[in-house]
Amino acid sequence: MTLSVPASSAATPSPGLENQPRVSVSADGWDRCPHGNLCLFDLPNGEGDFLAYSSATGVPALGAWDNRISSVWNRSPYYADTFRNPDFQGEMTSWDRYGMPVNLSIPGSDNSISSFQLRL
Numbered sequence: 667m668t669l670s671v672p673a674s675s676a677a678t679p680s681p682g683l684e685n686q687p688r689v690s691v692s693a694d695g696w697d698r699c700p701h702g703n704l705c706l707f708d709l710p711n712g713e714g715d716f717l718a719y720s721s722a723t724g725v726p727a728l729g730a731w732d733n734r735i736s737s738v739w740n741r742s743p744y745y746a747d748t749f750r751n752p753d754f755q756g757e758m759t760s761w762d763r764y765g766m767p768v769n770l771s772i773p774g775s776d777n778s779i780s781s782f783q784l785r786l
């Protein structure tokens with residue numbers, strides 16, 4: 667499953683979307699990442715828009731999310747590998763299953779992920 671959640675949706679719903687379900691009105695930052703998911707955030711500290719994946723998958727090109735991810739939390743039961751280039755090329759970082767949330771500014775890889783995979 668892929669879930670893309672605009673950061674602004676909880677505070678300022680778009681017209682016509684007021685009654686749509688949301689991840690959680692009270693959740694903020696990292697806490698918005700559902701247990702069992704890999705979450706990829708636009709901003710540090712789990713802020714901003716984010717993507718969430720809960721099944722083994724490979725994404726060779728991130729489109730609008732290319733070179734955008736600034737923090738990662740792998741809460742999934744899969745290993746996650748992120749790559750600096752598309753098609754699973756370039757420098758790879760592996761994320762443990764049920765790991766800790768990480769700001770990519772610390773390892774110096776902010777806004778540089780271009781593909782990733784979730785694997786057993």
Ligand SMILES: [Ca+2]
Nearest residue numbers: 708734735736
């Ligand atoms: Ca970013």
